[in-house]
Every structure is written in C-alpha cells, then in structure tokens.
Amino acid sequence: MIQLDAITKSFLLGKESIHVLNGISLQIEQGEFVAIMGPSGSGKSTLMNIIGCLDKPTEGEYYLGGENVSHYNDKELARVRNQSIGFVFQQFHLLPRLTALKNVELPMIYAGISKKERQARAEEALMKVGLSDRMDHLPNALSGGQKQRVAIARSIVNKPKLILADEPTGALDSKTSMDIMEQFRELNGEGVTVIVVTHESEVAEYANRTIMVRDGVIQSPAAMDRGRLT
Amino acid sequence: MSFMENLSMSLSSLKAHKMRSILTMLGIIIGVGAVIIVVAIGQGGEAMLKSQITGPGNTIEMFYQPSDEEVRSNPNAFQQAPFKQEDIRALEQIPEIKRVVATSTKISSARFQKDTADVSTTGINQAYLQLNQLKVAKGRGFSSADFLGGRRVGLISNKLQEKLFKEENPVGKVIMIANQPIEIIGVLEKPTGLLAFGSMEVFLPFQTWRNIYGSSDFTQVTLQASSAEQLQTAGKKAARLLNNLHNTEKSYQVINMEEIAQGVGQVTKIMTLIIGSIAGISLFVGGIGVMNIMLVSVTERTREIGIRMALGATRGQVLTQFLIESMTLTLIGGVLGIVLGWGTSTIVSFFAGWPSLVSWQVVLSGVLFSMVIGVLFGLLPANKAAKLDPIDSLRYE
Ligand SMILES: Nc1ncnc2c1ncn2[C@@H]1O[C@H](COP(=O)(O)OP(=O)(O)O)[C@@H](O)[C@H]1O
Numbered sequence: 104m105i106q107l108d109a110i111t112k113s114f115l116l117g118k119e120s121i122h123v124l125n126g127i128s129l130q131i132e133q134g135e136f137v138a139i140m141g142p143s144g145s146g147k148s149t150l151m152n153i154i155g156c157l158d159k160p161t162e163g164e165y166y167l168g169g170e171n172v173s174h175y176n177d178k179e180l181a182r183v184r185n186q187s188i189g190f191v192f193q194q195f196h197l198l199p200r201l202t203a204l205k206n207v208e209l210p211m212i213y214a215g216i217s218k219k220e221r222q223a224r225a226e227e228a229l230m231k232v233g234l235s236d237r238m239d240h241l242p243n244a245l246s247g248g249q250k251q252r253v254a255i256a257r258s259i260v261n262k263p264k265l266i267l268a269d270e271p272t273g274a275l276d277s278k279t280s281m282d283i284m285e286q287f288r289e290l291n292g293e294g295v296t297v298i299v300v301t302h303e304s305e306v307a308e309y310a311n312r313t314i315m316v317r318d319g320v321i322q323s324p325a326a327m328d329r330g331r332l333t
Numbered sequence: 334m335s336f337m338e339n340l341s342m343s344l345s346s347l348k349a350h351k352m353r354s355i356l357t358m359l360g361i362i363i364g365v366g367a368v369i370i371v372v373a374i375g376q377g378g379e380a381m382l383k384s385q386i387t388g389p390g391n392t393i394e395m396f397y398q399p400s401d402e403e404v405r406s407n408p409n410a411f412q413q414a415p416f417k418q419e420d421i422r423a424l425e426q427i428p429e430i431k432r433v434v435a436t437s438t439k440i441s442s443a444r445f446q447k448d449t450a451d452v453s454t455t456g457i458n459q460a461y462l463q464l465n466q467l468k469v470a471k472g473r474g475f476s477s478a479d480f481l482g483g484r485r486v487g488l489i490s491n492k493l494q495e496k497l498f499k500e501e502n503p504v505g506k507v508i509m510i511a512n513q514p515i516e517i518i519g520v521l522e523k524p525t526g527l528l529a530f531g532s533m534e535v536f537l538p539f540q541t542w543r544n545i546y547g548s549s550d551f552t553q554v555t556l557q558a559s560s561a562e563q564l565q566t567a568g569k570k571a572a573r574l575l576n577n578l579h580n581t582e583k584s585y586q587v588i589n590m591e592e593i594a595q596g597v598g599q600v601t602k603i604m605t606l607i608i609g610s611i612a613g614i615s616l617f618v619g620g621i622g623v624m625n626i627m628l629v630s631v632t633e634r635t636r637e638i639g640i641r642m643a644l645g646a647t648r649g650q651v652l653t654q655f656l657i658e659s660m661t662l663t664l665i666g667g668v669l670g671i672v673l674g675w676g677t678s679t680i681v682s683f684f685a686g687w688p689s690l691v692s693w694q695v696v697l698s699g700v701l702f703s704m705v706i707g708v709l710f711g712l713l714p715a716n717k718a719a720k721l722d723p724i725d726s727l728r729y730e
C-alpha cells in the first residue's frame with residue numbers, strides 16, 4: 104500500500120542545505136502494523152510527514168495505494184490526508200474551543216458530510232474508543248489518555264486505510280500508553296494499516312515489524328542485528 | 334464545506350473573543366453609521382430645500398428682465414413696476430392659470446409715536462391669501478371688504494411689532510406708513526423653519542397700497558396653475574402674452590423651477606458626497622482595524638490552522654474560513670451601524686422638520702458595503718492563513 108523509492112528530503116537553513124532523509128526506500132503492505140524507531144533527530148518525523156502527505160519529498164517517488172502522490176498539488180494532498188490518512192500526534196492537537204464531539208466531526212466537515220451524519224459517526228467513533236460519556240467535554244476537561252483517544256476517534260472517523268501516529272504515547276504514562284496501543288491494535292485488527300513512531304520498545308512490541316532509522320537512512324535488518332551484537 | 338458551516342464557525346470564534354470583536358466592530362459601526370447619517374441628512378435637506386424653492390401649490394413666479402435696447406430706449410425700465418392692472422386681467426384669461434397673485438413692494442418708513450423703522454410694505458391682491466396663508470397670531474386677518482373698500486388697515490410682522498410696540502398690544506393702533514395712517518388689525522405669526530428669518534414687514538390690501546404710493550402697477554406676479562403638469566405651459570403662455578402686450582421680445586420671463594430644483598439637488602449632492610467621503614474615511618479606518626485584528630487572530634491560531642490542514646482542509650477552505658470570519662465581523666458591525674445611523678438621522682430630521690430619508694437602497698448598500706469591507710480587509714489575513722505550512726503550523730507554540 105505504501106511504497107517509497109529513494110526518498111530524500113533536505114531543508115534549506117540559511118545558505119546551507121541539510122539533508123535529513125538520504126534515500127529511503129520502503130514498502131508497507133495493507134494491514135501491517137509498523138513501528139519506526141531511531142534516535143532523536145534521525146528523521147522519523149520528517150519521514151512520517153512525507154508518508155502523511157503533509158510534506159513533499161525533495162527527490163524520489165512515493166506511491167500511496169498505487170497512486171504516485173509525489174507530484175500531487177496542495178489541494179490533491181489535502182484530499183488524500185482527509186480521505187485516506189488518519190493522524191495521531193504526541194501533543195494530541197485537539198482544538199481547545201471545540202467539544203470532543205466537535206473535534207471528531209472536523210475531518211468530516213472537510214469531507215463535506217452532512218451535519219446529521221457527522222454527529223452520528225462522531226458519536227460512534229467516540230463510543231468505539233470508550234468515551235461516550237465525555238462527548239460534550241472540552242479538551243481541557245479531559246485527561247491525557249482521554250485526549251489521545253479523542254484524537255484516535257478523530258483519526259478513524261473518515262474511515263482511512265492508514266493511521267499515522269508520531270510518538271502517540273510520548274506524553275502519557277506507561278499504563279495509559281498500553282491502553283492507547285491496545286486501541287491501535289484493535290484498529291489494525293480491522294484491517295487498518297498502522298504506523299507508529301516511538302522510542303519505547305514496549306510500544307514497538309505491538310507492531311509486527313520495526314523499521315530503524317538512523318541519520319536519515321533505514322538500517323537493514325542485518326545492520327540492526329550487528330548493532331544489537333555490539 | 335457550506336457557507337452556513339463557515340458562518341457558525343466564525344460566530345463561535347468571534348464569541349471566543351467577545352471584547353475584542355466588539356471593539357473591532359465599533360470602527361465599522363461608527364463608519365457605516367456616519368455614512369448613513371450623512372446620506373440621510375443630505376437627502377432630507379435636499380427634499381426640504383426643493384420644496385421651499387418650488388413653492389407650495391404649483392406656483393411659478395414671473396419676472397421682468399429688460400433687454401439692453403429697452404433700457405436704452407426707456408432708461409426708467411428698471412425703476413417702473415413692470416406689471417400693469419391690465420396685464421393681470423389678461424393673465425387671468427389663460428386657461429391653464431388658476432390664480433394670479435400680484436403684489437407690489439416698496440421700502441418706506443413706519444412710525445409709531447416716536448419709534449420709526451424701515452419696513453417693506455407689500456400691497457397684495459385678494460388671490461394672495463388663497464396661496465399664502467398669512468397666519469395671524471393676534472387680531473384678525475384681511476376680509477373681502479378690506480380689499481374692495483381699500484380700507485386703511487394692515488397686518489404687521491412679528492419683528493416689526495417687537496420693534497415698534499415692544500410688549501404693547503398693537504391691534505387697533507394706528508401707525509404712519511409713508512406718512513399715511515394705517516390701522517393695525519393683526520400681527521403675523523413668527524416664521525418657523527430652518528431658513529425662515531424674521532423681517533420687518535407690513536401687508537396692505539392692494540387698493541390701500543395704491544392710495545398710499547399712487548401707483549397701480551405690480552412689482553411681483555406669481556401664477557398658480559391648475560396642476561403641476563400645466564405649470565410650465567402656463568408660465569410660457571404668460572410670458573408670451575406679456576411680451577406681446579408690452580411689445581418686448583423676452584423681457585417677461587418665468588423662472589424655470591425644474592432647473593433651479595436640479596441645481597439645488599446638484600449642490601446638496603456634492604455636499605453629501607464630500608461629507609460622505611469624510612465619513613467613508615472613518616469606515617476605511619474601521620476596515621484597517623478589522624484587518625489588524627484578523628492578522629493577530631491568524632497568528633494566534635496558527636496551530637489551529639495546521640491542525641485543520643492536517644485533517645484535510647485545503648488552502649481554499651482556510652482562506653474562505655477567515656474571509657467569512659472577517660465578513661461576519663463587518664456585517665454585524667454594519668447592521669449595528671445602520672441601526673445607529675437610522676436612529677440618529679430620524680432624530681435629527683425630526684428636530685429639523687425634514688422628511689427622514691433612510692431609503693431601503695441606503696440600507697441595502699450599507700449591508701453590502703460592510704460585507705465588501707470585510708472581504709477586502711480580510712483578504713490579507715486570510716491569505717496569510719492559507720499560505721501557512723501545515724508542518725510549521727503544527728509545531729507553532
Ligand atoms: N523544517 C525544517 N527545517 C530545517 N530543519 C529541519 C526541519 N524539519 C526537521 N529538520 C531537521 O531534521 C532533522 C530530523 O528531524 P525530525 O524528522 O523531526 O527527527 P525525529 O523525528 O527523528 O526526531 C532534525 O535535525 C531537524 O532539526
């Protein structure tokens with residue numbers, strides 16, 4: 104479902120261009136649960152942004168569901184994000200002035216879904232993450248774990264095939280982290296592809312595959328083994 | 334994403350910063366209000382001026398403007414009263430003419446005991462009363478007998494009463510006009526209205542006036558037509574008739590009221606335009622206030638914009654959201670401004686005695702214009718929001 108061919112990404116910092124991703128090739132099948140690990144600054148978030156169509160690669164091709172999206176324009180990318188991808192962030196990124204329910208409705212507003220259907224589907228999604236009793240709460244009135252569950256409900260409400268979570272448990276205690284990972288496991292069980300960036304091996308253990316990123320390149324399993332040995 | 338969706342979204346974000354929204358609106362409220370007040374007062378004033386100039390009851394004034402040749406052949410042309418008794422009788426025969434009001438005015442001195450004053454003495458024919466109501470505050474008005482008998486009676490203006498009689502009641506007293514005794518039968522009401530100013534006047538039946546001054550000619554003739562449509566025809570016929578009778582080319586003329594009314598309209602329109610533009614500047618300043626606050630709002634909500642973009646909002650949708658938000662701001666301000674302008678101009682016209690003229694066109698253009706201001710001044714902030722990079726915005730603290 105996801106295919107990256109020699110993706111590079113560099114940023115221009117003043118006159119200097121820094122190369123963050125240095126030729127990443129990667130294939131992820133529909134229904135996989137993938138963990139991306141690596142040291143801080145290795146380029147994990149940059150990679151996730153490209154997979155999530157929030158950013159475009161400097162070079163290389165990116166195929167999502169068979170479509171080459173590397174050359175899509177802003178409007179087409181917005182549509183892909185809206186329809187095919189669900190995002191979960193470390194900082195939750197809920198709109199503070201909207202209730203849990205209204206936050207979950209947001210992606211459907213941009214999908215042009217009617218008010219009535221929006222509400223029904225948002226309620227359903229919140230029920231699924233176990234928050235039916237918190238629908239009218241503002242984010243401030245929710246705990247970290249609850250906020251992240253609202254975010255998960257928001258990410259699944261347009262029924263995307265792919266969910267991207269960049270350090271979703273980074274701001275949560277370990278007990279809550281496991282609850283959240285259970286949610287992802289459940290979604291993955293329904294056939295949704297899940298990619299999680301994490302530092303924690305307990306979190307990575309939920310995945311069926313772990314990809315190691317270092318200095319903007321993927322370390323081959325062999326190299327990983329070598330790394331483990333030394 | 335529907336317009337209503339955007340509208341309710343913008344209302345809730347304006348509500349989140351109530352104080353700021355209201356203060357921002359204030360600029361628009363005052364701007365729109367000021368423009369409406371200026372336009373309404375301008376139109377009301379114009380209507381009032383026009384009605385004063387065209388005179389009541391389909392009337393038109395005749396005047397005498399001798400040509401250079403006539404003045405050369407008759408150097409006294411200007412001194413003589415131009416309308417003869419026969420002229421009046423001839424004019425009365427014109428079918429379109431309902432009444433001919435003829436008056437003669439001379440300035441002379443009036444004396445009561447030791448006090449004297451220069452007064453304008455006007456001899457009027459009976460038709461005059463049909464057209465100009467000489468409202469009497471004290472005493473009585475003229476009767477038919479006064480005209481037919483040429484009685485030595487007169488009405489004096491309020492101002493003249495103040496000058497000659499102070500607190501004393503002048504009714505029944507005799508004053509000397511051009512050294513001839515005249516009995517005062519009444520005092521006219523004080524003139525009202527914005528442009529009315531009191532003058533020292535005496536009105537006499539024309540017969541009486543003729544006996545005093547020894548002249549049976551009229552200085553002023555006003556024609557009343559049977560209807561407004563016939564006014565210009567009546568005027569033209571009258572001028573032709575008199576020019577024939579006096580063997581002049583075009584010395585007798587009528588004032589073209591339409592032209593004058595147009596001229597007045599022109600003047601008030603220009604005035605309205607000038608003052609209106611000054612009021613428009615305050616609206617412009619209000620618009621800049623809106624732009625300023627919207628720019629602040631976009632910066633504050635950078636993260637919100639990033640989130641919306643991550644969730645699938647296109648740049649166009651973000652642009653629309655902020656445009657509608659600034660438009661909502663100015664529209665509400667505009668509507669409140671219309672209410673303010675309407676109220677104020679109604680009060681002003683009430684006290685000035687004008688018709689209140691806030692037309693639906695003015696209201697509609699007020700609404701549309703404030704929306705346009707919202708879009709215009711929202712464009713820069715909305716564009717700034719739409720141009721944001723989603724990743725940078727999500728990271729924004
Ligand atoms: N927009 C950017 N401009 C310049 N440098 C950037 C930008 N985004 C990321 N970087 C740099 O790229 C490197 C990788 O960042 P990131 O992908 O966030 O790493 P990770 O998520 O693995 O910690 C970092 O050194 C970061 O400073």
Ligand SMILES: [Mg+2]
Pocket residue numbers: 147148149
């Ligand atoms: Mg990161």
